[in-house]
Amino acid sequence: MSSDIRIRKGLDIHLEGEADKVTKQLPLSPLYGIKPSDFHRIIPKLLLREGNEVKAGEALFFSKSDERILFPSPVSGTIKEIIRGERRKVLEIHIEPSKEQVFVNFGEKNIAQMEAEQIKEHLLKAGCWPFIKQRPYDVIANPDGKPKAIFVSACKTHPLAPDYDYILKGKEQQLQTALTALSKLTTGKVHVSVFKDSSLSPFRNLKDIEIHNVSGPHPAGNVSTQIAKISPINKGEVVWVVNPEDLVVIGELFLTGKVHLTRTVALTGERFTNPHYVTAIAGAQIGGVVANQLKEVANTRIISGNVLTGTQVSETGFLGFYDDQITAIPEGNDYDLFGWAKPISNKVSLTRALTFSWLNPKKKYNLNTNTNGEHRAFVVTGMYEEVFPLDIYPMQLLKACLYKDLDELENLGAYEVAPEDFALTEFVCVSKQPHQQIIRNGLDLMMDELG
Structure with a gap:
């Protein structure tokens, strides 16, 4: 059915650098990293220490709020380092992989014979x-x-x-x-x-x-x-x-019976010499995945994920646990003189004021990370509603998150949204407000107060 x-x-944002349908097999990365920050609101309790041997699929830590929720190692090897921040918060767990990968065997199962x-x-x-x-x-x-x-x-x-x-x-x-x-x-x-x-x-x-x-x-x-x-x-x-x-x-x-965290990752973006697909294991070091693939490293923004919702990483960083895309685009550290007051044909815009992207909706652009404006107070323009298909008032919901009104958050439909749903409104926002972070804070408040 x-x-x-x-x-x-x-709004479709067409960028240069779409991945060709060619997949290359990558060798093991020299280092893997698991970041508890990939798992929102999870407070990790470590099960292993630096120097311990670990198998692929073996639990590295569990959730403090529910010890049944385990987080597995993507590879077998040795725990090389545990990076901590303030108050000994666990930031990253680094694993040096072994040459021969050894998996924990959880046993084969027949789904037809299993209950929920x-x-x-x-x-x-x-x-x-x-x-x-x-x-x-x-x-x-x-x-x-x-x-x-x-x-x-x-x-x-x-x-x-x-x-x-x-x-x-x-x-x-x-x-x-x-x-x-x-x-x-x-x-x-x-x-x-x-x-x-x-x-x-x-x-x-x-x-x-x-x-x-x-x-x-x-x-x-x-x-x-x-x-x-x-x-x-x-x-x-x-x-x-x-x-x-x-x-x-x-x-x-x-x-x-084994946990294989290998996935096919799309290398996309104008900064890649030859955008294509690669096989990589979750947590692989970015440098090993994009090795010799970038046109220019010094002036390039590498993103684990897509340009709207991904996370900026360096070559020493790691592929996100849930990510199946790495994007590389130019840094936006250059500025156009009178860029706001002259006709523009090389940028995407929802308005028709001095921009011409609406004349060729299928054109592909080489956009950089420049926000083309500074952070300022919300301006009511009606642009959010043009790119927001849910039956929700986006501006009002964002403001309710800012002034922490739980009744309004419920009535305005906060139960239905996730931060990624506000990536487009953030893209077209003339006020340069961090919409996704605002929504994330609002949802966290609801979870704390309403459960």
Whole structure:
């Protein structure tokens, strides 16, 4: 069964540097790093110390609030260093990989013979539970919860998004195993969204799911947009969300008994000499993944993730636990004289004032990180509503987050959103306000006060 979802409001940002459909196998990185900051609101309690040997899939730490939620090592090797910050907060765990990778064997499982609690227990034991996030609040799901539905978006629309039809080709068995397992954890359905014109999607012929055909500009691929169209979240309700490539990890766990955190990563952006796909393990050092691929290092911004929601990293940094894209674009440290007052044809703009991007909506741009303006008070322009497809007032919700009004946050629909949903409003904001951080702070406040 399938249904159509068509989004009209939004904005596609076409950038140079789309990844060619060629995948290169990378050797092991010389160093791997796991950052607890990748797991929002998780306070880690370490299980191992510096110098300890660790196997791939073995737990490095668990959540202080729920010791059942474990976080696995991506590789086997030696814990080289534990980086701490203020009050001994754990910032990074560095692992030096062994030449021969050794995995913890959690045992092969037959999904058809397993009950929901057995599946949940197996995911928790193997450290795969962090792949399941929940809405509201966009945090790791509560294992004791019962979602009314589970969502998978296999049609990302952010700039230079990876092609999941290409990435997941040939992995139907792992996907089916994971989806069947997840279908037993919900009282509702597992909803998978694919592009309407995508006839080659590996999800087309899978069972235990409901397919939705998505069309329209970004953020049509955001899971919040799809949830709002399919099964809106009301107060007291919970839905779970899983990324497509994480389904493969879950599927392989049940099929092989091992946690393989290898994923196909898209190297995108104008600064790459030859944008393409590579295989890399979560937590790989960025320098090893992008080695000799950049046109210029000195004036380049490397982002783990996409340009709208990703995190800036250096070559000594690490690939984010959930990321399947690395983007490299020019730094915005140059300024145009009277740039605000002269006709512009090389930048994207939602307005038609002295800009001409609207004349050629398919044109690809080489944008840098310059915000083209300074931070200032909110200005009511009506631009947010043009790129925000949810039935929510974005300006009012942002202001409610700033002055911490819980009643307004509830009434304005904060249960339905995640920070990524405000990436586009942040992009078009003439006031240069940090929308995603504002929403994140508002959601954290609700979680603390309302639970």
